[in-house]
Amino acid sequence: MMEFLSYGFFQRALFAGVFVAVACALLGVFLILRRDSMIGHGLAHVTFAGVAIGLMLQIVPLFTALILAVLTGLIIMKVKEKAGLYGDTAIAIFSSTGFAVGILLVSLSQDFSVDLFAYLFGDILAIETFEVWLSVALALAVVFVVLRYYHPFMFLTFDRESAMASGVKVKRLDMLLTILTAITVVLGMKVVGILLVAALLVIPAAAGLQLAASFKLAMAISAVVALFSVIGGLFLSFYGDLPASATIVLLAFSAFFLFYIIKGQKRG
Amino acid sequence: MESLVSVEGVSFRFGHHQVLNDIVLSIYSGDFLGILGPNGSGKTTLLKIILGLLKPSQGRVLLMQKSQHDFTEWGKIGYVPQNATHIDPYFPVSVQEVVAMGIKSLAPSERVAKAGEAQAIQEALKHVGMESHRTRRIGQLSGGQQQRVFIARAIVNRPRILFLDEPTTGVDAQTQEQFYDMLARINQDEKITIVLVTHEIGIINKHITKVACLNQSLIYHGSHGEFCSSQAFKELLEGGHHLVSHRH
Numbered sequence: 178m179m180e181f182l183s184y185g186f187f188q189r190a191l192f193a194g195v196f197v198a199v200a201c202a203l204l205g206v207f208l209i210l211r212r213d214s215m216i217g218h219g220l221a222h223v224t225f226a227g228v229a230i231g232l233m234l235q236i237v238p239l240f241t242a243l244i245l246a247v248l249t250g251l252i253i254m255k256v257k258e259k260a261g262l263y264g265d266t267a268i269a270i271f272s273s274t275g276f277a278v279g280i281l282l283v284s285l286s287q288d289f290s291v292d293l294f295a296y297l298f299g300d301i302l303a304i305e306t307f308e309v310w311l312s313v314a315l316a317l318a319v320v321f322v323v324l325r326y327y328h329p330f331m332f333l334t335f336d337r338e339s340a341m342a343s344g345v346k347v348k349r350l351d352m353l354l355t356i357l358t359a360i361t362v363v364l365g366m367k368v369v370g371i372l373l374v375a376a377l378l379v380i381p382a383a384a385g386l387q388l389a390a391s392f393k394l395a396m397a398i399s400a401v402v403a404l405f406s407v408i409g410g411l412f413l414s415f416y417g418d419l420p421a422s423a424t425i426v427l428l429a430f431s432a433f434f435l436f437y438i439i440k441g442q443k444r445g
Numbered sequence: 446m447e448s449l450v451s452v453e454g455v456s457f458r459f460g461h462h463q464v465l466n467d468i469v470l471s472i473y474s475g476d477f478l479g480i481l482g483p484n485g486s487g488k489t490t491l492l493k494i495i496l497g498l499l500k501p502s503q504g505r506v507l508l509m510q511k512s513q514h515d516f517t518e519w520g521k522i523g524y525v526p527q528n529a530t531h532i533d534p535y536f537p538v539s540v541q542e543v544v545a546m547g548i549k550s551l552a553p554s555e556r557v558a559k560a561g562e563a564q565a566i567q568e569a570l571k572h573v574g575m576e577s578h579r580t581r582r583i584g585q586l587s588g589g590q591q592q593r594v595f596i597a598r599a600i601v602n603r604p605r606i607l608f609l610d611e612p613t614t615g616v617d618a619q620t621q622e623q624f625y626d627m628l629a630r631i632n633q634d635e636k637i638t639i640v641l642v643t644h645e646i647g648i649i650n651k652h653i654t655k656v657a658c659l660n661q662s663l664i665y666h667g668s669h670g671e672f673c674s675s676q677a678f679k680e681l682l683e684g685g686h687h688l689v690s691h692r693h
Contacts (some may be wrong), residue, residue: 235658252469288617328546331546332547335532335538335543339525339526339599340546341496341498342496342497342519342608343519343550344520345550345553390580390581391539391580391582392538392540392542407636431599
């Protein structure tokens with residue numbers, strides 16, 4: 178029954194997936210409560226161009242995607258602030274532009290379309306050892322920063338004005354959250370693919386928010402749901418010969434749906 | 446008496462609209478100051494300028510003798526914003542976590558030891574009579590109870606001065622009365638200076654010791670007793686504001 182654990186490719190996928198799942202889950206709670214759920218989706222589209230650039234220049238696509246996602250995240254933040262655009266408008270503008278650039282690059286250089294397919298739909302079972310260590314290191318960094326700034330992040334998410342009046346450096350923390358989101362999106366892209374990465378950021382956190390009475394509990398439930406989805410999804414993928422990205426996201430959705438029903442009954 | 450806040454010739458424009466005009470005001474240690482004035486008189490704007498949330502078009506503010514730029518001891522200032530209770534009722538944060546935000550978000554140089562933080566949270570909740578609710582979600586509380594929790598968050602660092610902006614909007618008269626009694630206790634027992642922005646001059650009348658009456662310009666600043674016989678007070682009443690009389 179546990180034979181899958183003896184395969185190197187499965188061990189690598191499981192190891193990277195677990196860390197990335199926790200990073201996504203913790204950050205997702207802040208994104209949802211800041212009404213910023215779509216930023217993951219938007220930055221994921223931009224990473225498509227980043228991956229295409231990486232493949233074109235024969236640089237590790239994870240690096241180019243990371244740089245482009247961080248830069249775009251910061252630009253979206255500035256545009257929202259300076260141009261007075263609604264958050265979702267700025268995200269829509271930059272995500273579609275990023276995706277358009279990706280499509281253009283693919284059409285100009287058709288020899289990497291197969292590689293790109295793996296980034297679009299995710300192929301965690303094919304993750305390289307180098308990518309595993311990079312993912313684990315970045316995921317750990319994200320988790321560390323989120324936990325280190327847990328209280329000021331929570332304060333500015335809950336009551337921005339009071340946080341500012343208490344000396345919390347809200348603009349710096351906004352920037353930090355944007356950078357963490359961009360990193361997490363790129364990590365999630367490797368696990369479930371560009372098209373489904375927003376799900377990994379949002380669904381476990383949304384599930385946690387259904388039942389939690391405190392912020393800590395919301396983050397804990399979110400992390401458990403994310404771990405359950407990634408571990409269970411990989412297991413189902415292996416035995417059912419199914420795409421791992423789809424099984425991971427569908428398991429996360431099942432948990433969300435279950436918690437949603439439980440919450441409804443509690444209120445009922 | 447020590448000046449905690451000095452507002453020096455502050456003006457503020459929003460587009461072509463002059464919101465505040467050359468305000469000069471000092472707030473001293475121990476004051477229970479009511480900033481009064483009709484809607485749109487610039488009270489909230491002045492408060493936000495004092496707290497550094499808005500930049501004045503002209504003039505400057507000193508906090509505890511330091512310019513806002515050089516001021517770092519934000520734990521010495523407490524703030525309860527307008528509409529503080531207009532929160533997302535499903536936001537997953539417990540009463541204890543709300544109060545903890547105030548103390549655990551300070552810069553490392555201002556923070557106390559972890560055990561001291563837990564005790565400070567406990568004491569702040571006790572001051573506002575909410576210690577038995579500490580594990581409840583904030584959204585499950587009534588508006589009056591939520592407001593008490595926000596006061597607890599604002600006083601958890603034992604600030605020297607506490608600012609409140611229209612703190613009892615939408616709260617019934619009896620709860621308002623209890624709320625202002627609680628503020629008076631905090632002012633007298635804890636020696637915390639209180640600055641209260643309100644357009645309701647009646648209910649706070651028995652507690653405030655000083656008044657700053659604002660209508661774009663500062664039209665009165667002085668003791669509460671003299672304010673009641675001043676022209677500014679009569680004008681305020683003529684503007685439709687009601688006085689509820691209390692014994693001192």
